[in-house]
Each structure stands twice: as structure tokens, then as C-alpha cells.
Amino acid sequence: MAAKTLYDKLWDDHVVHSEPDGSTLIYIDRHLIHEVTSPQAFEGLRLAGRKPWRVTANLATADHNVPTVGREHGIDDPISRLQVETLDQNCADFGITEFGMNDERQGIVHVIGPEQGATLPGMTIVCGDSHTSTHGAFGALAFGIGTSEVEHVLATQCLVQKKAKNMLVRMEGQLGLGVTAKDIILAVIGKIGTAGGTGYTIEFAGSAIRGLSMEGRMTICNMAIEAGARAGLVAVDDVTIDYLKDRPYAPKGDSWEKAVAAWRHLHSDDGAVFDKVVEIDAAEIKPQVTWGTSPEMVLSVDATIPDPAAEKDPVKRESMRRALKYMDLKPGTAVTDIHVDKVFIGSCTNARIEDLRAAAEVVRGHKLASTIKQALVVPGSGLVKRQAEQEGLDQIFREAGFEWREPGCSMCLAMNADRLEPGERCASTSNRNFEGRQGYGGRTHLVSPAMAAAAAIHGHFVDIRQKSAAPAEPRKAPTKTATSKTQSTAGAASKKPDPASASRNQPARKRKSEQ
Amino acid sequence: MKPFRRVTSRVAPLDRANVDTDAIIPKQFLKSIRRSGFGPYLFDEWRYLDRGEPGMDCSQRPLNPDFVLNQPCYYGARILLARENFGCGSSREHAPWALEDYGFRVIIAPSFADIFYNNCFKNGILPVVLDAKIVDKLFAQAGPGFDLSVDLPTQTITTPYGEKIHFEIDPARKYRLLHGLDDIGLTLEHADEIRAYEERRRESAPWLFPEYA
Numbered sequence: 001m002a003a004k005t006l007y008d009k010l011w012d013d014h015v016v017h018s019e020p021d022g023s024t025l026i027y028i029d030r031h032l033i034h035e036v037t038s039p040q041a042f043e044g045l046r047l048a049g050r051k052p053w054r055v056t057a058n059l060a061t062a063d064h065n066v067p068t069v070g071r072e073h074g075i076d077d078p079i080s081r082l083q084v085e086t087l088d089q090n091c092a093d094f095g096i097t098e099f100g101m102n103d104e105r106q107g108i109v110h111v112i113g114p115e116q117g118a119t120l121p122g123m124t125i126v127c128g129d130s131h132t133s134t135h136g137a138f139g140a141l142a143f144g145i146g147t148s149e150v151e152h153v154l155a156t157q158c159l160v161q162k163k164a165k166n167m168l169v170r171m172e173g174q175l176g177l178g179v180t181a182k183d184i185i186l187a188v189i190g191k192i193g194t195a196g197g198t199g200y201t202i203e204f205a206g207s208a209i210r211g212l213s214m215e216g217r218m219t220i221c222n223m224a225i226e227a228g229a230r231a232g233l234v235a236v237d238d239v240t241i242d243y244l245k246d247r248p249y250a251p252k253g254d255s256w257e258k259a260v261a262a263w264r265h266l267h268s269d270d271g272a273v274f275d276k277v278v279e280i281d282a283a284e285i286k287p288q289v290t291w292g293t294s295p296e297m298v299l300s301v302d303a304t305i306p307d308p309a310a311e312k313d314p315v316k317r318e319s320m321r322r323a324l325k326y327m328d329l330k331p332g333t334a335v336t337d338i339h340v341d342k343v344f345i346g347s348c349t350n351a352r353i354e355d356l357r358a359a360a361e362v363v364r365g366h367k368l369a370s371t372i373k374q375a376l377v378v379p380g381s382g383l384v385k386r387q388a389e390q391e392g393l394d395q396i397f398r399e400a401g402f403e404w405r406e407p408g409c410s411m412c413l414a415m416n417a418d419r420l421e422p423g424e425r426c427a428s429t430s431n432r433n434f435e436g437r438q439g440y441g442g443r444t445h446l447v448s449p450a451m452a453a454a455a456a457i458h459g460h461f462v463d464i465r466q467k468s469a470a471p472a473e474p475r476k477a478p479t480k481t482a483t484s485k486t487q488s489t490a491g492a493a494s495k496k497p498d499p500a501s502a503s504r505n506q507p508a509r510k511r512k513s514e515q
Numbered sequence: 516m517k518p519f520r521r522v523t524s525r526v527a528p529l530d531r532a533n534v535d536t537d538a539i540i541p542k543q544f545l546k547s548i549r550r551s552g553f554g555p556y557l558f559d560e561w562r563y564l565d566r567g568e569p570g571m572d573c574s575q576r577p578l579n580p581d582f583v584l585n586q587p588c589y590y591g592a593r594i595l596l597a598r599e600n601f602g603c604g605s606s607r608e609h610a611p612w613a614l615e616d617y618g619f620r621v622i623i624a625p626s627f628a629d630i631f632y633n634n635c636f637k638n639g640i641l642p643v644v645l646d647a648k649i650v651d652k653l654f655a656q657a658g659p660g661f662d663l664s665v666d667l668p669t670q671t672i673t674t675p676y677g678e679k680i681h682f683e684i685d686p687a688r689k690y691r692l693l694h695g696l697d698d699i700g701l702t703l704e705h706a707d708e709i710r711a712y713e714e715r716r717r718e719s720a721p722w723l724f725p726e727y728a
Contacts (some may be wrong), residue, residue, distance in 0.1 A: 146608035148637035
């Protein structure tokens with residue numbers, strides 16, 4: 001049998017029907033639903049007199065519109081409220097499980113899927129949300145769809161697709177201190193561009209990827225879409241399996257053993273052929289900061305803002321000029337001289353427990369710089385929030401002057417009340433720096449959680465690899481996570497805290513030696 | 516879905532690369548639970564000088580005179596000319612809904628983001644990929660009186676000078692667009708195959724079929 005890539009295997013396992021021209025009906029194992037992209041799909045279903053094909057394949061939560069403060073009073077904005085209530089009603093009418101706004105399991109859809117074990121290796125997973133690529137970290141084929149396709153999946157449990165091409169991003173070597181999964185993926189996007197992965201499924205491989213925790217791998221796959229690829233993938237290994245064991249929705253007992261045996265095959269075969277291979281030396285990656293209005297406009301923290309005049313391509317040159325104007329930046333300015341007004345730590349990219357630990361470690365014992373107008377920490381789910389509180393992270397943030405919020409998408413896209421005002425500049429752990437993304441006229445710089453935390457303390461970007469950027473007093477050993485032993489009491493709550501420590505960005509061997 | 520055969524119209528040139536779906540329709544308008552009514556808010560942050568909110572009467576808002584769609588010679592354009600990676604970012608189908616509601620039926624660009632490209636076909640919009648050099652030339656030509664005729668059956672664009680430009684399109688997508696077919700109805704013709712697949716998978720991978728969700 002010919003050697004297959006991981007993507008080939010996942011694809012082949014889900015073919016229901018194929019046409020000679022390559023149009024293929026593929027089966028969808030898991031459908032995640034949120035309030036923004038589903039109301040019109042449910043309406044379509046009703047108008048056609050259809051019902052969900054397999055209701056237990058669906059899992060819903062409200063995340064985009066939900067307020068991150070004062071939730072007990074409901075949602076103030078009547079339009080947002082109607083959208084969230086519409087989701088509640090649709091799920092009730094069709095019998096779909098929903099983690100409603102006041103359920104502790106509620107959170108960002110791409111955080112709760114893995115947290116609950118609703119995301120499993122070998123699955124096809126879709127959601128009306130481009131960051132569905134996140135779930136590819138588990139060796140699942142996961143991608144975002146539009147609302148028409150949401151309706152299609154509800155009605156048929158299938159999608160009509162054409163197979164994408166295979167791309168391999170191989171990253172060997174050891175990451176430097178202070179360099180995280182976020183820096184890896186921003187560096188990849190900087191290298192291949194925001195359209196570099198268009199038409200491909202990207203598998204991320206190599207020792208630097210293997211050395212990441214599941215949360216780090218999720219950060220990488222989350223932003224595959226920012227490189228143009230609908231889906232990102234990481235092969236299954238012990239890290240994957242350890243993460244999933246005993247999660248509420250993961251198989252149990254004999255079924256677990258059988259599943260694990262099957263998941264062990266979810267990797268690209270030796271000799272599998274990729275249409276495109278990109279090699280990156282992990283040791284060369286530095287902390288990254290975006291400077292423009294597209295994620296590909298990214299620099300290392302020790303660089304200076306580029307000059308459009310040096311760009312030969314006229315379309316790119318014009319894009320750079322426009323971006324510099326929007327961002328109010330001048331060529332030649334050092335990244336570390338960029339001052340920010342607000343800081344946002346959150347989003348489906350970076351709102352998991354390890355992200356909060358990494359940020360808290362930088363913040364511990366410090367205060368926000370006096371020039372910072374607002375700094376938000378928005379946990380990815382109610383369970384992440386509780387875990388963080390058990391570890392005392394909320395206290396670290398609060399004492400420094402951060403606001404500790406309820407879970408949701410929040411200022412990543414500013415659909416709720418959390419937003420930038422015109423002209424405000426933000427260090428953000430989210431995924432998109434588009435014009436107006438975080439609020440009308442707002443300016444976004446994408447960074448890792450540790451870099452965002454450091455910017456909050458210093459008031460400007462700093463190179464966290466340098467001693468001067470580090471907290472003055474000795475740090476405690478990074479999270480031995482006694483709290484990891486904490487057992488959850490809620491019925492279907494996650495019983496499995498994260499196996500990795502805050503030092504997730506170091507390869508596994510290093511991590512062990514630290515412990 | 517509206518069938519698509521042929522559109523002849525003036526061409527609005529939007530000379531920016533990497534136009535994202537946040538720019539096509541900003542997030543505050545995504546709170547709507549309806550499928551229609553997004554046209555007035557298309558490119559809201561570029562088109563108007565004030566901050567747009569759902570429910571605003573857009574006829575009273577200050578227009579940005581520099582934005583291409585506000586130039587009278589492009590009023591009524593049904594063809595949008597764009598640069599590479601058009602429609603990148605969020606998967607929101609509100610982007611093609613807004614474009615369609617505004618009146619666009621064709622978008623020509625050197626490349627599109629995958630999800631957006633796919634979403635266009637669900638809404639009777641024809642996304643046409645042309646070589647970057649040809650797109651460059653169209654940008655140079657676009658202006659008052661420069662109308663294009665886009666014919667799907669023959670996969671041909673005809674310029675006012677009689678020049679014919681061929682474009683490629685996936686045959687299955689072309690067929691569905693020409694006939695305005697309901698994808699769900701077509702898929703359900705394979706219902707027996709879907710059930711047979713489920714039965715096989717239930718045997719080989721039972722953990723994918725939990726009794727609860």
C-alpha cells in the first residue's frame with residue numbers, strides 16, 4: 001500500500017461517495033455550534049421541514065456575544081441577547097446539547113471541544129468558525145465552514161468537498177527561552193504569507209512540534225487559517241492520548257483501549273509524499289510581534305518597522321503603506337519602542353490554562369505600567385477560569401491591575417462590549433490584526449501571552465528573553481501544578497487537568513529535567 | 516439559490532490585497548439572526564466616515580468620498596475586481612450575503628481564500644480566478660464605461676474591446692450555480708450511502724457514535 005500522509009488517511013476514512021471529478025461527500029463526526037453562524041442554518045432547516053441527521057454529533061455553546069462581566073444580569077445589548085436566546089431555543093427545539101452562558105462548561109467553542117474530549121483523534125470536525133482548525137492538533141481533520149454548510153451538516157451529517165493538497169511544515173531543533181507556540185506560528189505565517197497555505201492542509205511536524213504540549217499544538221493549528229490553510233494537523237502521540245484520557249466525552253474502558261490502538265496509526269507514513277515542504281529551524285525563532293493589519297506583517301521583537309520604499313512589489317508596497325498609516329507607525333521604529341494602551345489576554349488562540357500561567361508568571365509581583373488604560377484576562381472557558389483561580393492566578397492578575405473576566409471570545413473580535421476605541425493600541429494574544437477587528441479604529445499587535453503580559457508591565461513591547469524584561473524578584477519554579485491534582489466536582493466537567501506545565505514551550509525532555 | 520448564467524455590468528475596482536471578511540462586513544452586523552439586509556453595511560468601515568451600528572439608516576450617514584463604491588461611476592456595479600487572497604479571515608457567510616445584497620454577482624481576483632470562495636457558490640455569486648497579469652490589466656482599464664460581460668456557460672469574460680478572457684471553474688460547481696441547485700437536496704439523494712457508511716463506522720470505530728452528546 002502506498003505511503004499516506006495523515007491528511008490522506010483522515011480523508012480516506014471519511015469518504016461516503018465520490019464523483020469522477022473529485023467532488024466527494026465526506027462524513028462529519030463532530031459538529032460544533034455557536035450563536036453567530038447558526039441561526040440562519042436552523043431557520044433553513046425549519047423552512048425545509050428537516051431535522052438534524054444525528055443529533056448527538058452536535059455540541060453547542062454561546063461564546064462570541066456573551067458579556068465577560070455582570071453575567072448574572074443577562075445580556076444588555078438586545079440584538080446580542082436575541083442571538084444567544086435564539087441559540088438556546090434552537091438547541092432546545094432540536095435536542096442539541098448546549099453549554100449555556102451560565103453553565104460552568106461554557107467557553108470558547110475551540111477551547112471546550114478539546115477540554116471535554118468532544119474533540120477526538122481521527123474525527124472530522126467542523127464548525128461555522130474559521131478557527132476550527134484548532135482541533136487538528138489532535139490528529140483530527142477540522143475546518144471552518146459557512147452557514148450554508150452548517151445547515152448542510154445538520155441535515156445530512158456530510159459535506160461536499162474536494163481534497164486539498166498536502167503541505168508539511170517541519171520544525172526541528174530546540175526553541176529558545178521565552179519562545180512559544182504563538183511565536184512559532186506567527187513566524188510560519190511571516191515566512192509563507194497569509195495565502196501561503198491556501199488550498200493545502202498543513203501538517204506541523206518535527207521535534208519542536210513534538211515537544212509542545214497539546215495546548216501549544218492547538219495554538220499552532222488555530223492559526224493555520226491565518227496562513228490560508230483551512231486545516232492544520234499534528235500527528236497523534238502519547239501527549240495527545242494522555243491529554244484525552246478521562247475527559248468527559250472521551251471513550252472509556254474497553255472502548256478507550258480500542259480507540260487508542262486505532263489512534264496510534266494517525267501519523268504520516270514514512271515516505272509519504274507532500275506537495276510542498278517548508279523547513280524551519282526552531283532555534284532561529286525569536287519572540288514575534290505583528291506590526292501591520294495582516295498576520296503576515298510580523299517581526300521579531302528585536303527588529304524595526306520595515307520601509308515600504310524597499311518593497312519591490314507595488315501591491316505589497318501599497319498594503320504596507322496603508323497598514324503603517326492605519327497603525328500610525330513609522331519605518332525604522334524599534335518594535336520595543338511601540339507603546340500600547342490596552343492588553344488583551346484571551347481568545348481561542350491563547351486562553352487556555354498554560355497561557356494564563358505563562359502570562360501570570362511574568363506578571364507576578366508587578367503592576368501595570370501607569371500608561372496602560374485597561375488590561376483584560378479572559379479565560380477560554382469556565383473550567384479554565386476555575387482552574388486558574390484554584391492556582392491563584394486570578395490574584396496575581398488582579399493585584400497587578402488586570403481585570404479578571406468571564407469566559408468568551410471577548411476582545412478578539414469585539415462583538416460584545418469589550419473593545420478598543422478609535423486609535424487605541426493593543427498587545428493582544430488573539431489571532432487577527434485586521435483593521436477594526438478589536439474595535440472601530442483600534443490597532444492590534446499580535447503576541448504570545450508572556451509578551452502581552454510583559455507589555456502590560458512595561459507599557460511597551462519588551463524582549464522577554466532579556467533579563468531586564470524579567471520580574472525583579474526570583475520566580476517560583478514554574479507550576480509544579482499541585483492544582484493539577486484537583487478533581488472536578490461538576491458532572492461532566494473536565495476531570496483531566498493539563499498534563500503539561502507552564503513550560504510547555506520547551507521540548508519535553510527539557511521540561512522533564514526541570515521538574 | 517439564484518441561478519447564475521450571465522452578467523454584464525460596470526466593474527468596481529477595489530485595489531487592495533488581502534481584503535478580509537471583517538472588512539467586508541464588520542462584526543457588529545453579525546449579531547443579526549437573518550440572512551438578508553447586510554448590503555447597506557458592506558465594507559462599512561471603508562464606505563462611511565462614522566462608526567456603523569446595526570439598524571442605522573445608512574442613507575443619512577456620511578460617505579467616504581475616496582472609497583471606490585462611493586464614486587458615482589461605479590454605482591450599480593455588479594462585478595467587483597479585487598486583488599489576491601480576497602475574503603481571507605473569518606468564515607462568516609455574512610460576507611457573501613452582504614456582497615450579494617449590495618448587488619454583486621461576480622468577483623474577479625487573482626486568488627481567493629478557501630472558505631470565502633466556497634461560500635460564494637452557496638449564494639449565487641461567481642468568484643472568478645484570473646492570472647495576476649490579466650487582473651493587473653483589468654485594473655488599468657477599469658473606469659467609467661468599462662463594462663464586462665461574464666458568461667458562465669462558456670466560461671468567458673468579454674471586454675468592451677471585444678477581447679475574450681477564458682476562466683476555469685470546477686464543473687460540479689458550475690452545474691449547481693447554473694441551475695441554482697439546493698446542495699442539501701442533492702446530498703440527501705445519497706442518504707442510503709450515508710447510512711451504510713455510518714453502519715460500517717459504528718462497527719470499526721464505535722467511540723465516534725456516543726449515545727449522548
